[in-house]
Amino acid sequence: MEEVKLHGTWPSPFSYRVKWALQLKGIPYEYIEQDTSNKSPLLLQLNPVYKKSPILVHGGKPICESLVILEYIEETWPENPLLPTDPYDKAIARFWAKFADDKGAMMWTMLGTTGEEHEKAIKDILESLRTIEEHALAEKKFFCGEKIGITDFAFVGIVYWLEVIEEILGLKLLEAESFPRLHAWIKTFKEEPIIKENLPDKEKTFAHLKRRREREILLASS
Template sequence: MAEVKVLGSWSSPFTARVEVALKLKGVEYEFIQQDLSNKTPLLLKSNPVHKQIPVLLHNGNPIAESLVILEYIDDTFPGTPILPKHPYERAVARFWAKFFDEKFLPAARKVRYSKGEEQEKAKEEVRELLKVVDNELKKKKFLGGETIGLADIAGNFVALWAGVLAEVMGVELGMTEQKFPHLCRWMEDFLNCNVIKETFPSRDELVAYYSKGFKPAAASASG
């Protein structure tokens, strides 16, 4: 029996965060696919408060919420650091991680669940947030510096899933190299990292999945 288990979904960016962190640390784990329309007793027992994925099980002890899990992994396992050592740099990394979860993701959800003029306003909000990230990346290879870290892993939705969902919805977010040169360069570098290529599903797989049977409730039921 594996000492480390991940309850998640192959199509979830939040689950992918956890898998990336474990692979960066070289931690072997068992992946247990979850169907959010038919939640397993193990998931409900492991995360009774939110009943969401992902959940990390370490020696039978459950840890929920992807950003919390990332810090737990960094604190628990040796190997490639996910958070920098310096307190200020750690604070900055946490700031950007929260930026993606508390600013960008809600804005992206507004685009998905709105129409007409309301959707146009939501798209403009997303573009303004992308400008903020683009500006931050002017003098950095990654948000974590020279190597990927907490903030980059937290931004995985921007790197892949945002474009996939925009394509499926037929929505144009304008994420072009001309408008966001630093962000697009970061996306390419990030997606070309070996650990990312080993972990993320392909764009075609995600497009096919979301086009066929993507359920709104499942999208919001993870964190």
């Protein structure tokens, strides 16, 4: 097998998407931590367009953007599939994965803002959570059925990171009574050994995201 390297940033959910997919597939890889606040020449060389991680390097060739990387992993190593085989089901999985990417930025907006922008982000997040609850999960164990897939990895922000952000902000959006399907999915997802054994340390994540909030609010007010 050609050498596989993953350039990621702790504790980015986008990096964890790729980590978990590689581990689920049983693909050996070298992890290289990148500091996005002090971007290395190598990072800029591997991703000159967006200048960020994660970046998968396979046989010396870089692949960027986490959902694109997941698709590449699926096509390159088809064992333990991350997508359904049926074309329609596959299209639906990709639709919700894109939805996760399109809406995921609101969580970080909520973290790093105050006032009207902050309140709008909360409203938008609740609307997105209701959409996922009502239309994406149905009665399935995971988004694509009985096994973890690309769509589950796309939504990892609400598995773990949203909970930490809620604690920092002193609010609760993802209530079990309002979102029973999402709560059941999160519980099932976290119980998977590969996920359970490879979550970032919660205290460190809390401190990291709290510093990020303070920094972004200070920059916005200056």
